[in-house]
Amino acid sequence: MTGTLVLLRHGESEWNAKNLFTGWVDVDLNAKGETEARRGGELLKEQDLLPDVVHTSLLRRAIRTSEIALHTADRHWIPVKRSWRLNERHYGALQGKDKKQTLEQYGEEQFMLWRRSYDVPPPPIEDGNEFSQFADPRYAALPPELKPRSECLKDVLLRALPYWYDAIVPDLIAGKTVLVAAHGNSLRAIVKHLDQISDEAIAKLNIPTGIPLRYNLDDALRPLNPGGEYLDPETAKEAAAAVANQGR
Numbered sequence: 001m002t003g004t005l006v007l008l009r010h011g012e013s014e015w016n017a018k019n020l021f022t023g024w025v026d027v028d029l030n031a032k033g034e035t036e037a038r039r040g041g042e043l044l045k046e047q048d049l050l051p052d053v054v055h056t057s058l059l060r061r062a063i064r065t066s067e068i069a070l071h072t073a074d075r076h077w078i079p080v081k082r083s084w085r086l087n088e089r090h091y092g093a094l095q096g097k098d099k100k101q102t103l104e105q106y107g108e109e110q111f112m113l114w115r116r117s118y119d120v121p122p123p124p125i126e127d128g129n130e131f132s133q134f135a136d137p138r139y140a141a142l143p144p145e146l147k148p149r150s151e152c153l154k155d156v157l158l159r160a161l162p163y164w165y166d167a168i169v170p171d172l173i174a175g176k177t178v179l180v181a182a183h184g185n186s187l188r189a190i191v192k193h194l195d196q197i198s199d200e201a202i203a204k205l206n207i208p209t210g211i212p213l214r215y216n217l218d219d220a221l222r223p224l225n226p227g228g229e230y231l232d233p234e235t236a237k238e239a240a241a242a243v244a245n246q247g248r
């Protein structure tokens with residue numbers, strides 16, 4: 001068996017609580033999100049799933065979640081690697097918009113196409129929009145063709161895979177317990193890849209905030225436990241249903 005993979009979506013953010021599309025906007029955790037991150041760390045400790053290395057996105061909510069969880073699990077000292085390739089899906093012109101209002105304005109079908117279809121991106125964001133990351137210094141080194149103005153899940157998978165193979169897989173092959181602290185949609189992309197979920201079925205998969213999801217992988221990096229196992233399965237089930245219902 002290769003190493004163990006632990007996927008952790010950040011705790012609730014200020015904009016999750018307000019029901020706003022977030023994407024690449026760098027919103028912080030709220031108090032509930034900090035509590036969820038601590039609980040995530042307790043679960044890691046209780047279930048003896050102590051990470052050897054952590055990979056995060058470049059966004060504050062994932063970075064802080066990993067720091068709080070690792071601090072709680074006494075693993076604050078492990079090596080950290082970060083990449084824009086683990087960022088949340090860029091939500092294009094929907095960034096900063098209210099999910100309920102968007103649903104009412106555009107109708108269920110369009111809303112769900114933008115939110116959960118595999119290959120339909122939302123309209124692109126204008127560079128001058130207050131929620132654009134066009135001038136954000138953390139992406140200054142990215143060539144223009146890699147800097148998204150909107151992404152569908154397929155785009156996220158395509159940009160996440162180079163990081164998966166180049167940075168995460170070597171840690172797994174080395175037998176490490178690898179924590180990936182990221183986002184609802186970047187983790188959906190990784191799960192789609194791992195579990196070979198079809199383009200249609202992935203629309204139904206929702207990942208709750210702050211609950212570690214464990215995958216044991218074989219030597220070919222296929223899950224020995226397809227679908228993974230949440231460290232708190234009951235809470236995860238309810239919380240995933242709540243994510244699915246956002247906007248209603």
Ligand SMILES: O=C(O)[C@@H](CO)OP(=O)(O)O
Pocket residue numbers: 016020021022023024088089091115184185243246
């Ligand atoms: O707003 C977002 O960036 C994501 C995650 O919070 O939302 P959704 O679950 O609607 O894709």
